[in-house]
Amino acid sequence: MRVLIYALLIFFLVISLLPTFLMFSTAFVPEGDLFNRTIEKIMSDFEAPRTVLLMRVRPIGKTFELVKEDQNSFARLDSAKGVKGLAFSIGSSDINRLSHVVFKLRSSSTLRMVVSFKDIKENVERFAEIVIDPTPSWKTMRVDVEAKKMKLDVLHVSQLRMEIEGDGILDIDDVTLVNRYPTLYNFVKILREDYFGRYLLNSTIVSVCSVLGNLFFCSLVAYAFARKQFRMKELLFSLVLSTMMIPPQVTIIPTFILMRKLNLINTYWALILPNLVTPFGIFLMRQYFEQLPTELDQAARMDGAGDFRIFWNILLPLSKPALSVLGINTFVLTWNDVFYPLILTTSREMRTVQIGLALYQKLNVFTWPTLMAASTIAGLPIIIVFLIFEKRIISGILEGAIKS
């Protein structure tokens, strides 16, 4: 029985965590997806017929010779016949993800080989020079690529070039480009190509302002509901609670019209103002204030303190647990909000990270690793907040639930 319970619990745990794990692990894949990773890209193994090969591999100088030996084909570059090298076309590729180039060779005499890339603007940059000693058997060579140090247009590279200097015969086979794995480049790409840095900044500004606003204003209002006596207090408070029930979709159209009238569309104000005082915050803080002893305020009042002094100097410092619950929950809710930011912003510069992510997927041609990297950027801050403040977040939810 025990075993069965644990088995079930672990089964559900795996289901519950697996998708998030997939997101993280795919974000570090260079190309393809987690189950179909393209870590190696074979430029040529010279097995194809010559006519097909020539579409991808161009000779530099005179044409190369295709040799077949023990069911294995390779290219033979004979300097006596005027062959200077090979050029492999790679379309228009981003070589930032590349780690190194691997190929097999054997040569009859000492030769020098220059490896270079050419971009779509025909700039050529050499990144390695190797001296090849004569070897009778195949030898695997590895040449590292450091795209960061290159001056040519590394985002649009069209050719990998291998040129030989010196006299002799050189055989080449299995030329392969190898990607870095795991790579952080997907994140770099997302931050550079789209405005994800800006989106993160927007989300942070909006969330932090909403948190501060909620902490201050909700406790201010809650103080009145907890400590002051006034007419229609209970009626007003039930009004506060009932606004929690109103679906945000009912108020969005008038809010949008209002914001447009005030010229606040595409400003931080439009995103912050509607979230500044939330009924949940008022409710939470009132509950907390009410269970603090009133003797404290009475003593302060004897000393001549006014309401604001009592609120600011006595009640607030005592309410740190409730304030942190409110702060963290507000942060999570504002960070994850979609409906309001989607409608109240139209320009790219003002999108929050959630909207940025949703529209990145809708408007761009993306690959799974880059999309998962973008999702990680949008999701990770909340996951970190959750891992640190798990207890506070859950107690905030329970507080909210008790109201019923």
Add this chain to the structure above:
Amino acid sequence: MPPVLRGENVKRKEKITTFVFILPWLVSFCIFVLYPIVFSICVSMTDYSGLTWDMRFVGFSNYARAFKDRVFLKALSNTLLFVLITVPATTMISLLLAVLLTSGIKFKRLFQAGYFLPSVISMVVISMIWLYIYSATGPLNTLLRSLGFDVPARSWLASERTALGSIMVMDVWSAVGYYTVLFVAGLQSLPLQLYEAAKIDGATKWQIFKRITLPLLKPTILFVVSINSIRSFQIFTEIFTLTGGGPANSTQTIVHYLYDVSFRKFEMGYGSAIAYVLFFIVLAITVIQRKILKGEQL
């Protein structure tokens, strides 16, 4: 100075202070709740577009139009189907998890945090993850193929038959942890004496669960079902990011249609009417829940 007057002064000052303290809420309530609600109901009876200020009073014809609009009816039936399937599924799975979690196991908090994690991740991020999982060459199809199933090479979200169901599965996955936490709290607040007594009487575990736990947990279950229904009636983000209501309106929902009508086709009068239909549905759920709860307590 007569003391009465001083008292009056103090009273007035008190009133002003109280007013100042409540002011932030009052302002926010008037601008972002009261004005929108009143304005919406007015707009819903006009043909206001949202682009110009021209509007004509059209009475209830926007509401009548909604119930003749085939796309809206499709959206309504999709949303109802969504609620009717996901809410019971989520409730049952989370209740099961909560019962397992409170059965005196080790690492309870660790498990609970693990189940809860998906509910703090934003819906957009969750949608992106599942977009990948459901994609033509994605993890789900890879898994099914390796198990020997012959699955077509297309995304689960691209077919009319599977799109809504796929979104439902995703929704249940993302919501279960949240309600598990509520159920765990509910289960822990139940009186232990009853359980002791039942054990002494020789009741089996299933009997205890059926006769004691379930009836006592009814308020929590009711609460979970009603807030989950309210939330599910408002489903928007996953539809917006994953399918945009397609293919062929098979995943169109009330709120997504409201968005389409108001902010893409710019028929805000009609959009407001749809918003009010949604509002009344939510109101009805709340009222029913309250009624049932009150009936229980009497």
